[in-house]
């Protein structure tokens with residue numbers, strides 16, 4: 469793997485970008501739960517985790533966003549561990565149909581506004 473490929477496949481945003489995202493996402497972008505920063509072993513369910521809105525590892529990667537000068541905060545969020553581990557690699561619209569989301573009333577209309585923008589751009 470050459471240096472350029474490694475950069476393109478980066479999935480972790482730079483620390484200053486994560487800082488900005490953390491300032492925006494004070495509650496889980498999906499369920500609205502107040503989250504704990506930093507990640508806490510004693511309260512994993514409420515801990516904030518880095519979430520990639522895209523569900524395909526080879527698509528819209530953080531690295532290519534950085535390389536193209538696009539805003540990484542439009543594809544990366546913080547969400548709670550519970551939501552993150554339930555969604556796994558499903559698309560957002562698919563995930564919203566699952567029992568987890570329907571029981572918690574997580575849907576297009578209830579998630580953070582920038583998540584709706586992401587769905588409008590990539591999942592519709």
Ligand SMILES: [Zn+2]
Nearest residue numbers: 496499548551
């Ligand atoms: Zn959540």
